[in-house]
Each structure stands twice: as C-alpha cells, then as structure tokens.
Amino acid sequence: MTTISDVGAPAPGPAPTPTTAKRRSDHRGSWIPTWGMVTTRLMELRKRRGLMIALIAVNIGIPVVFLAIRLISHAVAPKSYGPAGGYSIFTTLVPGVMYIFGFIVAAVVGATAGSVDLTEGMFRHLVITGRSRMALYLARIPAGLAIVISIVAIGYTIVCAVCVFAAPTQLNYDGVNVPQGLSRPALDNWAAAHADKVICNFNFHGGDGLNGPPPNVPCGGGPSSGPQPGTVIQTKGGGTITVPANESQAQIRAFAVTVANQDYSDYRSNFIVPSNTLMIDVGLWIALEAAIGFIVGLGLASLMGQRTVPVILLIVLELILTPVFSRHIISHILNLERGIVGVAMIHIEPGGLPSPFGGGGGGPFGGGGGGGGPTLIPESTLVASLVIVGWIVFWTAIGAWRMITRDT
C-alpha cells in the first residue's frame, strides 16, 4: 500500500460552486418518483414497437377480428349467422380471451419493464444519477400500468360497444325468441300465449305441484316433446300419473306457465346485452387481472434480472397451474392452492360470467356460472382479496428489494 505522505499531490482545485450546493436541495434521495421519471419511462416502453404490437394485437386485435368476422357474417347471411354482439358473445369473449391473454401480455410488459435497464446497460447510468433506486423502480409501475390498462380498456370498450350495439333484438332463450327482462307474471302471460314454444323448447324439470302431466303438443310438426298418451310418469312425490290422450287448451297453457315458472330464474340470468353494471364490474376485473400480471412480471423480472424465464413462468402459472389448482382439491396443499392469485381472481369474478378456465362453481358474486367440470375450490371473498393484495405487495417489495441491493 502506498501512503499519501510520500506523494506530492497537485494543488487543490476550486471549491464547489454555489450551484452545486443548490443542486443538493433536490429530492433525489426520496423514494417517490418524479413525474418526469414516470413519463420518460412511459416513453421508453411505448417506443418498443414489437411489444406494443403484441399488446395491441392480443387485447384489441383478436377481439376486433373476431367481432368483425361476426359482423360481416351476420350482414351477409343473417339467417345463418347470428348477430355479432349480445350478452352471450360478451360472456364468451371477455373471460375466454381478454382475461387470460390480457394477463399474459401484461406480464410480458412487466417483465420487459423490470429487466431492460439491466440487460441494455441503462441501469448503471440511472444509479449514477444518485436517484433513489426505490424511486427508479416505482416509476416503472405507473408507466407500465398506464400502457397496459389503457390498451386493455380500449379493447374492452370495443367489445362492449359491439356487444351492445350489435346485439340481437330479442333474447334467444333455449332456442326461442323471448322478450328480455320480463317479470315472473309477464313471463307467465307470455308463456300462456306461446305455450307450444315453451313446452317444446324450455327445460321441463318435472316435480310436484303440477296440475297435470306434460301435454301432447306437437313440436315442429313432429311428435310431442312430452310423453306419448298412455305413458306412466313417475313423479318426484313418489306417485305416478298416466298421460291422457287429449288435453284441453287450458291444460296446455297451464302447463306452459308451470314450465316457464320453473325456468324463470335461469331466464333472468340471460340478457340480450350485458348490463351497465356487469360491464363496469367485468372491466374492473380484467383491469385488475392485467395489473396483477404487470406487477408480478415486473417484480419477477427485477428479481431474476432477465425477461424470458419470468414470462415463461407466468404463462405456466396462468395456463396450467391456475386451471388445475382452481378445480382440483388437493387436501395437503389446499391453502397453497388458495394462495394462487389466479384462483383468488376467479373467486371475485363478477356474476353472470362463466369461469375463464371452465368448470362449475362460482364466487360469492355469482361468478363461474358455466361449464360442467369440477367445482371451484372453496375460498372466502376475504381470503381471495387478501391473496390478491398479498401478491401485489409481495412482488412489488421483492422487485424493489432486488433493485436496491443489486450490484451492477
């Protein structure tokens, strides 16, 4: 080691200028990012052409192409192809495409935001500015979310608009065009007036309380949908009824009203167009899913210092682990299954939507109406909410921690 005493140093230079002292009064040690940091980070992400194309293609392109094909098909051959929009299209497109792929693309954006400064050598430049590393990390969150959420919102708005403005004029329930939004008495009246359609097409569940057996009404010019005259029917009450040869019009109407009554609750869950409340709820739900995808991608990529592996892991999480763990109860790891963010998100799915991953069951808000697979694993709303908040906080913290401690 050389000591300084034997070294003749040049004469000391000038002291810091007054501007230097002034400069020190900025808040670059603060963990709160400046507006300029957020906007420049937004610019950096926005200028990634390939990433933006992928983001737009998935969140806007796929729904637009799907709906455009349906619009054109319906315009060309309206008898063969139904309207492009409507409630059923909404409930198919949103959980099937926008929810799942929105998460994946948001995760790609997050992983990009979390890793490119490192891989492209800008991280050193940024650290050397003296700016708090926490602020450097946090600036990425609003910037990335602004991109992800706005693209998701545009795609979702297009879907909602088509589903509302290109919806069928009448509700198609069990193959029958029925006015939407009828009260129970109104549906009874309508059923009485269209008894043959109701009897031939609506689901008949049998059961006690029927005034008579299913009538022998010809459906579509062919035989009755009900049992043939002389058939002995086993009722749920344990008795039997023999179908008479002929029924009066009053009997037929009464039976149609009974069937309509049985199906009323199911009818009420069918709409021509999604309600405003549903569209808002679902919009917030897929925006939350995209935000989670972004934040987890950001944190994981910051932790690992690269983009590829985090993206693969998050695709596996979304497309494999979440569907499996949401439907199959493994008692030894039930709490672990509940702790998966995708499972928790299904539990807070807005009512009126089928589950994104199929199967039965549903959340406390009535979600998960469709499918016939295994039931969703049990989880309370509170636990599901805590899991979601926990994932957001954990991955933000882990990404920020790695950002602060990383050697570069």
Next chain:
Amino acid sequence: MTDLLASANPKEEWAVETHGLTKRFGDNVAVNDVELLVPRGCAFGYLGPNGAGKTTLIRVLLGLTHADAGTMSLLGHSVPRHRDAALAGVGAIVDEPRFHGHLTGRQNLQILAAAREPEAKGRVAPALERVGILHRADDKVSKYSMGMRQRLGVAACLLGDPQLLILDEPMNGLDPGGMLEMRDMIKSLVAEGRTVMLSSHLLDEVERTCDAVAIVDRGTVIRQGPISQLLAGSSFEVQVECSDPAVAGGLIQRTAFGGHVQVGPDGLAISLPEGTERDAIAEINRLLVEGGISVYRLQHIQASLEQWFLSVTSRLGSPE
C-alpha cells in the same frame, strides 16, 4: 436535507478520497486497501493493466456495488451515507457506455435527465452539441458507432453539470481523431474547474491527458502523484553517438555510474538508475572525451510513463 447539506464540506480539497477501501469477490481481492486522493480541478489518471481492479474501484465509488471495508467520499460527501448528495455533482461512464438501442440519443438523455435535478432537462441539447453528436441526436442509438456511444456517454455525464467526471476507459472504441477530440474535451472540462478522473490502460493517452496518476496493480495502488514528479524520480536513458562505441562502452562500465550500457554500431545507450542527477550526462561526456573518444551527439531520454509503469508494476515478466 439539512443533514445532506451539512455533510458537504466545501473546503474539502479532494474530489475523491478513499481510505482502506477493499472489495472482494470470494477469494479474489479486486480492490485491496486502496488509499486514493484525487485533487480537485485536475485530470487524474487511474492507470493499470487489464484486471487490475480499475473498474471495480469506480463501481464501488459510485455505489454500483458495496465495499467490504474502508471509507470513501466524493466531493466531500461521505459515500454511501450521503450518496445522493455526492452523486448530484458527479457524472460517470462505467465500462462500455450502453443505452436503449430502440430510442434516440436525445430520448436516452431525457430519461437520464428526468432522474436528475429539474435543470438537467435543459442541458440535453447543449450536452449533445458539446460532444459533437447533435446532428445525430434523433437517430436511434442502435445505429450509433462505438465512438458515438462513447460520446453519448460523455454527454450523459454532462447532464448534471458535474464537478467530478469519472470516465472508465473513455478512449475505448475511438479512432485517432476521436481520441484527439476526447483528449481536448477532457482538457476543456478541467479548464472549467471540473475534476476528471479517468481509468485507462492506455499509458500514452493518460500521459497526454492527465496531470496526476495513480498506478494500480492487482487491486492495490502502488504509486500516485503528479506525472512529472513521478517520472522525475525514475530512471532515464542517455544515448551517445561516438567514434568507437566498444571502447566507449568499456570506459563507462568501469565508472561508478551504475546502470546498464548497451553498445550499438553507431553508439551507446546508457540506462541510468533512479535518482541519478542530470550532471551525470556532463560527466559521461567528459569521461569519453578524456578517453579519446569523439562524441558526436548526447541525448537525454526521459523515461516515458509506459516505461515507468512497466518498471513499477508486477506485470512485466509475470507468469500470468
């Protein structure tokens, strides 16, 4: 903030000061107990062969990695305790300057300016102009040559109107013209009262650019001080053109000058040991003339920084 202001000592004469600074990577000691004093307002070379620990020391100074032992300060601010206040007055390039390739040079600087004080935003265009790439400022960095990226790195350093610039191998990738411009730029920065600390293994460039140097080898600073002062104490060579080199060589070797005599067809090359006074040259001339040798030319060759560097570092003849 009061604390930060209080941490600065405006009368502090050293731009960089380290004591016992050590950084290890496992068993490898990359920075070994370094005592370094870089005066303000000069160009200071941190000189060493590849793998000597130059970049690691810079990374430690800038807070890019932590030190295992020792203390350090930049511009009078203790680091890492007052790192933000210290780095507010520092601009630096570490390793090869790399930027977002999909953005233009201007946009890259805007990102960096946003992380600095508000005034930095207004310095983007002047910085680009100063390093001579304003005409390419709106081209994507992926289309820049290595030399242009190096210039962009210097422009990034200037955004903070720094009192201290730390440049790691700033001549890398530059053509001769670019090296000349970089040298002039460093001199102009020093002329403005800024301190420039540059690391390099290009001895010639350091000698041309810097006022003072520290020599580092295997993580340890082995010498430091003004170049003129360091070289003044080194060995020097006297070249003699004379009538009978073989006889002249014999005469010199029989004296008490010491050193090494190399006999050539036209004369002698006499290497005199460290500390030899200049009067020795006159003494050699007298000795040869008195010995009947005709002396046609005597030239004093001062050892270059390169020769001095090789003589003091362990790399020469090292098995590695």
